[in-house]
Amino acid sequence: xxxxxxEQKMLDGAEGYAVQKSMEILxxxxxxFGAKSLIKVGSVQVAGVSYHNLGDAxxxxxNELAKDGKVKVLTTLNPAGMDLENWQQLGIxxxxxxxxxxxxxxxxxxxxxxxxxxxxxxxxxxxxYGEHLAWSESSAVTFANSVLGAxxxxxxGPSALAAAFIGKTPCYGLHLDENRVPDIHxxxxxxxxxxxxxxxxxxxxxxKAENKIPFITGIKSVDLDELKSFCAxxxxxxAKPLFYMKGVTPGxxxxxxxxxxxxxxxxxxxxxxxxINDDVSGIELVCVGCPHCSINEIAKxxxxxxxxxxxEGTEFWVAxxxxxxxxxxxxxxxxxxxxxxxxxxxDTCMAVAPLKGRFKSLATTSAKGCFYSRQNNMKTKMGxxxxxxxxxxxxxxxx
Amino acid sequence: MEQLKGxxxxxxxxxxxxxxxxxxxxxxxxxxxETGIVIEKGHELEGQSVKCKILVFPQGKGSTVGSYxxxxxxxxxxxxxxxxxxxxxxxxxxxxxxxxxxxVDKIDISKFKTGEKIRIENGVVTKQ
Numbered sequence: 001x002x003x004x005x006x007e008q009k010m011l012d013g014a015e016g017y018a019v020q021k022s023m024e025i026l027x028x029x030x031x032x033f034g035a036k037s038l039i040k041v042g043s044v045q046v047a048g049v050s051y052h053n054l055g056d057a058x059x060x061x062x063n064e065l066a067k068d069g070k071v072k073v074l075t076t077l078n079p080a081g082m083d084l085e086n087w088q089q090l091g092i093x094x095x096x097x098x099x100x101x102x103x104x105x106x107x108x109x110x111x112x113x114x115x116x117x118x119x120x121x122x123x124x125x126x127x128x129y130g131e132h133l134a135w136s137e138s139s140a141v142t143f144a145n146s147v148l149g150a151x152x153x154x155x156x157g158p159s160a161l162a163a164a165f166i167g168k169t170p171c172y173g174l175h176l177d178e179n180r181v182p183d184i185h186x187x188x189x190x191x192x193x194x195x196x197x198x199x200x201x202x203x204x205x206x207x208k209a210e211n212k213i214p215f216i217t218g219i220k221s222v223d224l225d226e227l228k229s230f231c232a233x234x235x236x237x238x239a240k241p242l243f244y245m246k247g248v249t250p251g252x253x254x255x256x257x258x259x260x261x262x263x264x265x266x267x268x269x270x271x272x273x274x275x276i277n278d279d280v281s282g283i284e285l286v287c288v289g290c291p292h293c294s295i296n297e298i299a300k301x302x303x304x305x306x307x308x309x310x311x312e313g314t315e316f317w318v319a320x321x322x323x324x325x326x327x328x329x330x331x332x333x334x335x336x337x338x339x340x341x342x343x344x345x346x347d348t349c350m351a352v353a354p355l356k357g358r359f360k361s362l363a364t365t366s367a368k369g370c371f372y373s374r375q376n377n378m379k380t381k382m383g384x385x386x387x388x389x390x391x392x393x394x395x396x397x398x399x
Numbered sequence: 400m401e402q403l404k405g406x407x408x409x410x411x412x413x414x415x416x417x418x419x420x421x422x423x424x425x426x427x428x429x430x431x432x433e434t435g436i437v438i439e440k441g442h443e444l445e446g447q448s449v450k451c452k453i454l455v456f457p458q459g460k461g462s463t464v465g466s467y468x469x470x471x472x473x474x475x476x477x478x479x480x481x482x483x484x485x486x487x488x489x490x491x492x493x494x495x496x497x498x499x500x501x502x503v504d505k506i507d508i509s510k511f512k513t514g515e516k517i518r519i520e521n522g523v524v525t526k527q
Contacts, residue, residue, distance in 0.1 A: 025492075032408070032487055032492055047463075055432070055467070057432075057470045057471030057475070156466060
């Protein structure tokens with residue numbers, strides 16, 4: 001890989017430890033994947049924020065970088081392991097909270113916005129069409145590449161941080177147009193009705209188009225919340241973090257429809273539900289907001305919960321970003337939701353909070369949420385917002 | 400003494416007994432960072448420790464958090480003394496760099512046997 005004189009100096013240590021380490025990471029990745037040079041990025045999204053995943057060593061590494069590391073571009077943060085303000089209500093231990101706060105403080109010293117959300121595009125980190133990025137968080141990477149038409153590889157925490165300290169990333173993979181050509185045509189014949197159907201569709205396509213770029217046809221209508229859910233699911237279950245949806249996503253009209261065709265029938269959607277859903281009826285945790293809830297989704301939860309009460313022995317979490325929660329506060333949604341006994345889980349989510357051993361069963365709108373909750377030994381049920389609210393109020397899954 | 404030349408992923412010198420597997424390794428969830436013992440069910444190396452070994456494996460797999468796991472192992476003294484890959488990928492490369500563990504790839508890993516004494520020095524692997 002060709003480095004400019006200035007980049008070479010950074011690699012030699014002229015700008016300190018964080019910059020040097022970052023250049024070592026970026027040049028090594030560039031060499032491995034055959035990049036010819038580094039390119040400028042418009043923004044960075046950093047994952048690896050939960051103390052649950054980082055441990056003391058991760059914290060120590062971040063503290064080392066924070067000594068002289070300052071980000072050079074707009075950099076936002078993935079969810080943490082807890083609500084940064086309301087952690088006690090969510091049953092997080094003071095020991096965990098103390099460590100998690102140290103992680104957050106290290107990121108703040110680097111100049112990173114403590115946004116703690118997997119939906120940076122909803123709160124002011126909104127990439128342009130064709131813009132190069134260095135994002136981690138697979139659902140956001142897929143959204144940026146596909147729905148927005150920006151260009152990013154699926155970064156890990158350290159490689160995203162490295163890009164933030166340099167303002168550049170090695171130019172390979174999905175930064176190059178020749179690697180953004182769809183591989184497989186996916187004709188959707190199934191009827192996609194409710195929010196969780198989009199998670200089921202993502203599951204079906206992810207499994208059938210493993211490690212491929214799907215070109216999807218047959219979608220009659222779709223909204224932001226549905227695309228958000230689909231992005232999270234399709235990449236979790238196996239596809240590359242880029243798809244084209246004819247008539248929906250930008251750039252689809254510029255791509256030729258691939259010859260290899262598969263279809264998604266109603267039976268594929270049913271099979272997706274059958275695989276994701278476990279045999280369980282009592283529900284201990286209900287969670288909506290994977291990816292983080294938009295204001296529209298919160299409005300819907302509030303409307304459905306109005307005047308009702310969450311069942312004894314069941315917890316209901318609404319996961320969202322702090323920014324969106326503030327909108328919910330102003331509209332009175334928060335009051336309605338909390339009056340029913342449900343809780344907001346800002347800055348965090350069920351995939352990164354330390355939940356192992358606390359809940360045996362989960363109801364959620366999210367196919368991705370089900371995948372990660374299995375690692376926490378939870379039995380899972382996936383359904384619409386209506387079905388989730390109903391299970392919170394009755395304490396069991398009724399469909 | 401047989402010498403093999405590979406591509407440097409992270410520079411430096413490391414020496415130790417080889418621990419060889421033909422299967423990819425997931426450091427996050429697949430290796431216990433407190434002991435260095437491979438805990439992935441059904442893995443060829445299950446129950447064996449990577450601590451202070453020259454770990455020879457085709458590549459990493461699994462979660463990108465694995466890079467932080469390697470760093471954690473380095474800090475607690477359970478990390479390998481060096482790593483040799485067939486084809487290195489992001490998780491291991493980043494892990495080696497942030498933890499400063501000598502690492503080379505693009506080497507025919509079938510030439511190594513568990514228990515052999517091996518030295519890595521700036522991309523050159525020497526069997527002693």
